[in-house]
Structures are given as C-alpha cells and as structure tokens.
Amino acid sequence: xxxxxxxxxxxxxxxxxxxxxxxxxxxxxxxxxxxxxxxxxxxxxxxxxxxxxxxxxxxxxxxxxxxxxxxxxxxxxxxxxxxxxxxxxxxxxxxxxxxxxxxxxxxxxxxxxxxxxxxxxxxxxxxxxxxxxxxxxxxxxxxxxxxxxxxxxxxxxxxxxxxxxxxxxxxxxxxxxxxxxxxxxxxxxxxxxxxxxxxxxxxxxxxxxxxxxxxxxxxxxxxxxxxxxxxxxxxxxxxxxxxxxxxxxxxxxxxxxxxxxxxxxxxxxxxxxxxxxxxxxxxxxxxxxxxxxxxxxxxxxxxxxxxxxxxxxxxxxxxxxxxxxxxxxx
Amino acid sequence: xxxxxxxxxxxxxxxxxxxxxxxxxxxxxxxxxxxxxxxxxxxxxxxxxxxxxxxxxxxxxxxxxxxxxxxxxxxxxxxxxxxxxxxxxxxxxxxxxxxxxxxxxxxxxxxxxxxxxxxxxxxxxxxxxxxxxxxxxxxxxxxxxxxxxxxxxxxxxxxxxxxxxxxxxxxxxxxxxxxxxxxxxxxxxxxxxxxxxxxxxxxxxxxxxxxxxxxxxxxxxxxxxxxxxxxxxxxxxxxxxxxxxxxxxxxx
Numbered sequence: 159x160x161x162x163x164x165x166x167x168x169x170x171x172x173x174x175x176x177x178x179x180x181x182x183x184x185x186x187x188x189x190x191x192x193x194x195x196x197x198x199x200x201x202x203x204x205x206x207x208x209x210x211x212x213x214x215x216x217x218x219x220x221x222x223x224x225x226x227x228x229x230x231x232x233x234x235x236x237x238x239x240x241x242x243x244x245x246x247x248x249x250x251x252x253x254x255x256x257x258x259x260x261x262x263x264x265x266x267x268x269x270x271x272x273x274x275x276x277x278x279x280x281x282x283x284x285x286x287x288x289x290x291x292x293x294x295x296x297x298x299x300x301x302x303x304x305x306x307x308x309x310x311x312x313x314x315x316x317x318x319x320x321x322x323x324x325x326x327x328x329x330x331x332x333x334x335x336x337x338x339x340x341x342x343x344x345x346x347x348x349x350x351x352x353x354x355x356x357x358x359x360x361x362x363x364x365x366x367x368x369x370x371x372x373x374x375x376x377x378x379x380x381x382x383x384x385x386x387x388x389x390x391x392x393x394x395x396x397x398x399x400x401x402x403x404x405x406x407x408x409x410x411x412x413x414x415x416x417x418x419x420x421x422x423x424x425x426x427x428x429x430x431x432x433x434x435x436x437x438x439x440x441x442x443x444x445x446x447x448x449x450x451x452x453x454x455x456x457x458x459x460x461x462x463x464x465x466x467x468x469x470x471x472x473x474x475x476x477x478x479x480x481x482x483x484x485x486x487x488x
Numbered sequence: 489x490x491x492x493x494x495x496x497x498x499x500x501x502x503x504x505x506x507x508x509x510x511x512x513x514x515x516x517x518x519x520x521x522x523x524x525x526x527x528x529x530x531x532x533x534x535x536x537x538x539x540x541x542x543x544x545x546x547x548x549x550x551x552x553x554x555x556x557x558x559x560x561x562x563x564x565x566x567x568x569x570x571x572x573x574x575x576x577x578x579x580x581x582x583x584x585x586x587x588x589x590x591x592x593x594x595x596x597x598x599x600x601x602x603x604x605x606x607x608x609x610x611x612x613x614x615x616x617x618x619x620x621x622x623x624x625x626x627x628x629x630x631x632x633x634x635x636x637x638x639x640x641x642x643x644x645x646x647x648x649x650x651x652x653x654x655x656x657x658x659x660x661x662x663x664x665x666x667x668x669x670x671x672x673x674x675x676x677x678x679x680x681x682x683x684x685x686x687x688x689x690x691x692x693x694x695x696x697x698x699x700x701x702x703x704x705x706x707x708x709x710x711x712x713x714x715x716x717x718x719x720x721x722x723x724x725x726x727x728x729x730x731x732x733x734x735x736x737x738x739x740x
Contacts, residue, residue: 169647229653232626254613256647259605260629263614264621267583272701275582275614291710292610293501297508297515300706304699315648350626350658354642359650371739377502395740407668413650420646428739435502449737451730452716456503460710467733468716469726479727484740487731 160193160282163247165238166200166211167257169229170356173207176253176315181214183280183318184251185332188216191282193248195332200237202227212335219245223342225349231260232349239268240343246308249286254312256420266310272303273310278317286311294437295460315419316442361414364398371397372426374417374444377404378433378454378473385410388432391477395484400424402440418443433473436461489544489636491535492596494589494603494615495528495563497556501609508707514579515707524559527604531665533672534634535602536567542636545569547596551576551588557688565675565683576693582610584698586618592691594623599639601662605630616664627662628655632669 164180166173177197184195194216199207202224211218219241225233238261242250252258254276266273278298279289286309288301303309366372373392379385385399392399399415406416417424418440429447433454434440441464444450452465453476462468469476499520507516524532535546548563548571550556560571574592593601601623603616613629620627632652633644636659645653646666675683719726734740 169651230655231628256630256645256653259613260617260645263582263617264627266701267586267618267621273583273614273618274702275612287705290611292707293499293506293515294608294611295710296501296506297707298710299704300708301702302705304701304703306701350661351628352656354654354656356647357644357652357654359652403667409671413668416650419648421650423649428734428737449734449739450716456505457718458505459503462716462718463710463712464714465716466714467730468718469730470718471723471726475723476727479723480730483727483731484734487735487740 160191160248161196162188162193163196163198163242163245163250164215165198165250165252165258166207167253167255168201168207169257173210174253174255175320176255176313177211178214178320179315179318180251180253180313181211182320183313185214187249187280187282196245196247198238198241200226200234208337213332215335216332217336217338220337220339221342222339223344225344226342228353229257229260230349230351230353231264232351233344234261235265235268236348237342237344238265241340242269242308248308249282250308250310252310252312254314258312262310262312269308269310271308271310272306273312274301274303275312276314277311278314280311280313291438294435296458314438359413362412364415366398366400366415366417367422367424369398369424370426371395371428372400372417372424372430372447373397374400374402374429374431374434375405376402376432376434376440379405379410380433382408382410384474387474387477391481394481397428397430402434402437431461431465434461435459436464489538489542489600490547490598491538491544491600491602492547492549492593492598493528493531493535493563493568494601494619495532495548495550495559496525496604496607497522497550497552497559498525498607498609512706513704522555522558524562525604525607527606527665527667529672530667530669531602531604532563532566532568533670534665535600536673537670538600538634538636539567544599547571547598549574549589549592551580551585551693553577560688561683561686562675562680564686565679566673570689571686572689572691574691574693579704580698581700581702582612582614583618583701585615586622587698588693588696589615589619590622591693591696593619599659600636600641601625603662603664605664605666613664616662620662623662625660625662626657627664628657629664630666631663632666634663634669
C-alpha cells in the first residue's frame with residue numbers, strides 16, 4: 159500500500175502552516191493511491207497539537223521527548239530514521255523550510271532513499287514524479303526518481319494551499335484517527351549540536367508591515383546611490399521602501415526592510431516591485447498585497463507572474479515619468 | 489583552523505530569457521556567462537575571515553571542467569591557500585554531487601567544511617547536509633553568523649519570519665552559508681595575477697561509479713499563476729496608464 163507520512167513542523171508551541179499544507183497534499187494523494195496518511199509528531203507536550211491535526215490524518219505517530227521540543231537536527235534525524243526504517247512508508251513529505259532543509263537531505267542519505275527538494279508538484283504513478291523550479295523560478299523541471307520502495311520529498315511553502323474545504327470536511331476514514339504513542343529512542347549526549355535560543359531580529363524605525371504602500375527594490379536598482387531616487391519616489395507616493403534579499407545582503411537597506419519568507423510578510427494596499435526578478439522566497443512575503451505592480455526590464459522575470467500590472471522598461475526612466483504624473487494629480 | 493570550501497560555477501541568468509536545448513532537459517548555455525554561485529562566495533569569505541582570526545588554511549574544492557578554474561583562481565586570489573578540482577563532465581543531482589565531494593574530502597584534514605546554502609541554478613539546498621551525513625559529521629544549514637572558539641562553533645541559523653535559531657556545534661562540522669553573512673572582499677589585481685600561477689590539483693572522477701537518485705526529464709516554462717497586464721506604449725504612456733489605474737483603485 160502506498161502510505162504517505164508527513165512530518166509535523168512546529169516552533170515555539172505552535173504548529174506551522176506548512177504542516178497543514180502537507181496534510182492537504184497527502185490527503186489528496188492518498189485518495190488516488192488508497193494508501194493511508196500518517197502524521198509524524200515529534201516534540202514535547204504535544205497534546206494540543208494532536209487535537210489540531212486529528213481529523214486530517216488516518217494515523218498519528220507521537221514521539222514525546224524533551225530533547226525534541228526545540229529543533230536539533232541530530233535528535234530529529236535519529237528519531238525519524240528509526241521510525242521510517244520500521245514503518246517504511248512509500249512517501250514521506252517534509253516542508254522545504256529552514257527546518258526541513260536542515261534535516262531532509264541528510265535523513266534521506268542515512269535511509270539510503272532518494273530525496274527531491276523544494277517540490278511544487280507531486281504525482282504518484284508506479285513511481286513518483288515531481289515538479290520543481292530551477293534558475294530562480296524561470297523554468298520548471300519534471301524530475302523522475304530512480305527505482306526505490308521509499309521516497310522523501312520536501313515541499314515548497316505555499317505550493318499546496320490549505321483551502322476551506324479540503325481540511326475542514328471530515329474524511330470518514332480520518333474521523334477515527336489511530337494514535338500511536340511510540341517511546342523515544344534518544345539517549346543522552348548523542349548530539350554534537352546544542353540548541354541555545356531563538357532570537358527575534360531587531361526592528362528599526364520603519365515598519366514595512368504597517369504601511370499602505372510599499373516600494374520593493376531589488377538587484378535592478380544597481381547601485382546604492384540610486385536609493386535616493388527610490389526614497390524620493392516613495393515619499394511622493396506616500397509609501398515606504400522595502401527590498402528583496404540581495405539589497406539587504408549588500409547592506410543598502412537594513413535587514414528589517416527585507417520582504418520574503420526569511421524576512422517580513424507584508425499585505426499593503428499597493429506593492430510596487432522595482433527591479434525585482436521574483437524569487438519564490440520574495441513572492442511568499444508579498445503575494446498577499448492587494449495590488450501588485452512590477453517594473454522590470456526583463457519581460458521574462460517571474461515577478462510578472464505574480465503582478466496585476468507590469469511595466470517592461472528601464473526603472474530609472476519610469477520613476478521620473480511616474481513621479482511627474484502622480485504629482486500632477488495631487 | 490583548517491577549512492574546506494566547496495564552490496560551484498553557475499550560469500548567470502538574471503535578466504535573460506532562457507532557451508531550452510534540443511534534449512529538452514537542459515538550457516542552452518553557449519551564450520551565457522558563468523560565475524561563482526552567490527552563497528559560495530560568502531562561504532569563501534567566511535573561511536578566509538576565520539583563517540585571518542585563528543590561523544590555519546583554506547582549501548577550495550570544485551567539481552567540473554577546466555572552465556571552473558576561473559572561480560577557483562578568484563578564490564585563491566582572495567586568500568585561499570590551495571584548490572582541488574574534481575574533473576567531471578555531465579549532469580549531477582544533489583546526492584551524486586555530495587558523493588563526489590565526499591570521495592575527495594574524506595582524505596583531507598579539516599575542522600570546518602563550508603558550502604553555500606543553495607545553488608542559484610538548480611536550487612536544491614541539499615548538497616552540504618548530504619555531504620555532512622556521508623562524512624559522518626554534524627552540520628547546520630542556512631548559517632548567518634559563526635563564531636569559533638576552542639573547537640566549538642556558535643552559529644545563528646536563519647529561520648522564517650526574521651527569526652534566528654542560535655546553537656552550538658562541536659567541530660569538525662559542516663556549515664551551509666546563507667548570503668548576507670559577511671561582505672565578500674574583492675581580490676587585488678596583484679593577488680589575481682599571483683593566483684594565476686598557483687597550482688590547482690586535479691582529481692579525475694570520470695570513472696567514479698555514482699548513484700543518481702533523481703533525473704531531470706523535462707524543462708518547461710512555468711504556467712503563470714497570475715499573468716500581469718503589461719502596460720503598452722512609451723515610458724510616458726505607461727506612466728499615464730499606471731497613474732490612472734492607481735487613482736481608480738484609490739491608492740493615490
């Protein structure tokens with residue numbers, strides 16, 4: 159039977175949304191294969207988590223250990239290795255998050271099973287076929303695996319959104335979820351890694367999550383000196399300036415202005431992406447904006463797949479023209 | 489403190505339209521320029537800074553053909569001491585890449601292995617972690633801060649939503665480096681000239697039996713999830729149009 163296991167991801171006492179996305183996809187796949195969906199829940203004091211996921215899986219395997227409370231790749235990998243060696247599910251899904259990126263590749267290697275990362279499409283036939291993006295989202299690739307009885311796939315956040323219907327509607331077979339509590343096999347001191355603490359990034363003067371209008375700038379801004387032009391434009395339109403990763407990496411804007419999965423998630427009324435190509439990490443931080451406008455000289459930039467309106471042109475020609483028209487209106 | 493930095497040469501594809509080649513499984517690369525993978529460049533810088541602080545050596549390892557010598561020599565010019573190129577032609581998946589690196593690195597002396605956290609071309613984010621597992625050493629991915637003292641590394645990992653995870657790791661260990669961790673230096677012209685004459689050790693992996701777990705069977709242009717309405721006309725006409733749209737939506 160083609161059983162699917164998903165790893166529940168949680169942090170600081172909360173289940174992360176990717177877990178529900180994985181449950182959604184696993185349920186959809188299981189309806190085709192007839193296999194069962196098992197949620198793997200590793201952690202400490204997981205009672206409330208069990209209730210949250212109960213109606214979305216046929217079975218939950220719970221492994222409780224204080225060592226699994228916070229993330230430690232060694233403890234997690236050792237525990238998952240034991241479970242997956244015993245249970246041998248056909249497919250295991252883990253989020254392509256900072257958590258999943260850390261454990262999945264090594265876990266697959268330890269289990270000697272094939273791994274595909276950051277997948278946005280999964281189909282099960284006799285084998286598994288996945289779709290993933292390459293070249294910063296410019297192309298998609300179809301990936302086949304070598305023959306195996308077990309596969310491990312990490313799933314991009316947001317690739318399989320949780321809709322109102324797919325998890326809330328009770329699945330008859332999932333109403334009586336079987337809960338298996340398995341004792342932890344972790345002994346003291348196997349770890350060369352020790353979790354210390356979580357640190358919230360410091361925030362500066364401008365909170366881009368609270369602004370109505372955000373001007374996002376990327377590599378296309380070219381030089382730090384050009385920032386002044388952008389700041390002036392932002393002021394004229396009544397917005398604040400945010401950025402994509404490369405701009406923050408260069409230190410042109412502080413890290414708290416970075417829009418994206420590892421930075422801020424923003425939902426302004428208007429987002430204008432200037433010279434941003436549109437890497438998936440950036441998109442996930444701004445796709446909730448009411449209106450998205452992209453200005454980029456590359457007509458093939460993935461950002462145009464997310465925007466409502468696009469201008470294919472030189473940024474530094476568009477800005478003065480736009481600024482003039484906006485000021486005329488005022 | 490001896491470090492190894494694994495570096496990859498990748499095509500530069502920003503602002504370019506990519507064409508799929510006749511096999512349907514790869515892009516046409518003949519007109520593209522190549523450079524070091526972005527996060528690998530930060531990995532080199534981190535290794536060199538560690539050497540400057542604590543002493544020791546930095547060794548670069550890269551898989552590929554002679555074209556890779558460009559990025560290797562630039563790394564040497566920036567301050568790496570030696571370099572090994574693993575001669576290999578052909579497609580590699582993440583697991584096969586890690587195997588090739590392991591075959592060479594297992595015989596080297598090191599305290600830390602650095603890799604970038606993701607390749608700009610295939611975006612796997614898996615080679616470093618897999619390599620660490622194959623070598624049997626601890627690792628941390630997405631590292632944005634590193635301090636080393638007495639064979640113990642204190643690291644910050646970048647999580648989602650501006651959150652940082654701080655941990656301690658005993659060395660030897662492997663770190664996959666996230667961009668922005670430092671400011672990669674430029675090599676001086678003199679150093680570049682000097683590096684041009686340095687030896688790059690070649691190991692031949694042509695006959696190595698590799699396990700490939702995954703194969704790309706097809707490349708295609710992604711279907712747009714929400715295709716933008718592209719505003720036509722001259723720059724001025726576009727500006728007028730856009731201003732009209734913004735006004736209509738009540739944003740300005």
